[in-house]
Amino acid sequence: MSSSIQKLPRYFTYELFEKVFMEVIEKLPQDFYSFSYLGSSVENRSIFGLRLGHGDLKVLAWSQMHGNESTTTRAIVELLENKEFFQLLDNISLYIIPVLNPDGADKWTRNNAKNIDINRDAQELSQPESLILKDAIDFFEPDLALNLHGQRTIYGLENSVLPCQLSFLTPSADPDKRVTPSRLQSMKLINHIITDLGDLPKAAVGRYDDAFNIYCWGDYCQSQGIPTILFEAGHAGEDYSRDHVLELIKESLMSVLKNAPMIKDIENENESILRAYQSIPAVQKNYVDILLRNAPSINGTRDIAIMYHEQVATGGLEFIPMIYAIDEVSILYGHRTIDLAKEEIFQNDLIIEDDMVVTSESLKISSFIK
Template identity: 50%
Template sequence: MLSRYYSYLQFEDALKTILETLGQKSLSDIEIGKSVNGRSVYGIKLGTGKIKVLVWSQMHGNESSTTRALFKLFKSDSFNSLLKNISLYIIPILNPDGSEKWTRVNANNVDLNRDAIDLTQPESQILRSVFDDFAPDYCLNLHGQRTIFGSLDGDQPAQISFLAPAGDLEKTISQARLKSMQIINAIHGQLNNRVSGIIGRYSDDFNINCVGDYMTSKQVPTVLFEAGHSGDDYSRDQVTDLMYESLKIAFKTIQDSLVVNESNVVDAYNSIPHMSKAYVDVLVKNYRSVSGLQTLSVQYHEQVKEGVLYFVPILIGINREDVLNGHRVIDLNDFPHYNDDLIIEGNLEIRSKSLDIEIFY
């Protein structure tokens, strides 16, 4: 099982094993293009059903949970039955250079999810040519989100989130969007009681440079999946399982191709809560500084060094009004003797042995 960070070589090894298990071709046979730095981008075709589904993951290199969920799906016993009426085209990592370096952007520092129209990057061109040639009936756009998202009131974190993107500025409820909403509604209905926190809904403000918006504008139902964070799931193992379940529900919903009752679908979709950027990783309350009592917002910065993913606690704000909660909340009124043990470095790294705030991996 791949852990949260893996090198591209580790990924290729794992993919090779999967291909053997699935009776598929070799790695070189499924190369569909190269990244900026010359790494292979792979496309796997599975199933012969009549509904064509295009899935891509890790277009943002530092979002690996959905790629791991795909691997889990490949290995699951129910995988073949999910494919009864489906032909799948899966690009497990669209941004290999970003995945290696654990960056959102590609090697040219471009966010591939803002390159849908300009197509300046080879990775964007690969995705577009697969979209044009394969002509999918559905698209699943797989991502991970930072630890900052929660319910609007800040009471609960958003462990997973979804979006049925708009296809135009008017946010028209097209047949394509209704189908996307229906998939999201099914996931929400079946997993809402299983998440720690909420299932969130992204804003549907239209941006044609975003890949999902572009594909919806072409009348192809597209669903944005976002693996989020809850509690101390920094390995993202829990959310990987939820993404695996979400994918299974999505494939099942697509196969059933239920009749759409427009107003019911829209109402159910709109009942999924919006999110706010209300969370930080650690919120330290009642810190006694020379300028008085303070609330410290601490966020882990993720860095890969020599193949290891480190979480570095950084002070990102003091008394911030937009920060409503933390995945961990420490009230120093409860531990007054630890106040002096909390060190804020010049580079804003923060540490306290007593409070267990340190770099970890």
């Protein structure tokens, strides 16, 4: 189902999302989908739901509950133009909320317009966006939930030098983190994703922390016996547009839909499923965007960790390099690591502003727009 429909960049206004999404919807087979208005955000932006297929297995997916995590939304929109994607829906009813937090998406903020993290509102249900998701869960009664997120550039893997470009989680269902049947079912699907993706060059797949928090939607769903998979679209190298990880997310979603009809077939597989899932390396906060080793200072050489601050700018997102930490032992790697003791092109032109913005012409450290 190819077309010339505009592709969404990493940052897009919600107005642009609505335009592109509606153009995609209009090209879908009319007897295959239903489209609905679910309600409005705090700032009165419309939130939509899309149901695809007529199969017995019901899969609910929601994306961008954190407004500055857009990769999974882009993946959904692009998959809606993919013939192979629709071939996987013969036995599935897929219900999608492509953007749960349109106000945050428009402003590129994690929280909604009332500065509430929707993913900490599964119990209080204090926000209109939370009520929309709860209503969708109650109405659709899914057999599988896909909680779609993006993660920061700070993640690597335990006992590895590789950055974490993707991570997955079967959330806990209780404080004891018991391995319940619903957790085993979602573990099985995550194991299939890892197998289907194969080896990632210069990056890796990680297992996200499963500490229980009933205020989080994934944990809530799992506590209700709904097998749930948390997706985290990560980062590696210079992929600040997240275009490469976008393709990996699409492959991961296809893997889930391909294998979802077998989700309940776990008899006599418990130990092997758990063993394979636990063999996925745990994510660890050991990366930064730029790691300057042996930077000169009046107190001797220092290791300076730099992170890009992201903000909306004309033409996309502006990435502003700022001091994140100095001599922090837990930070082991940078997506770009520069040892100034060995770097011959360094002209001693490192400038640190009062607001902690860092620049160096010789090292090509400066703000950029993607």
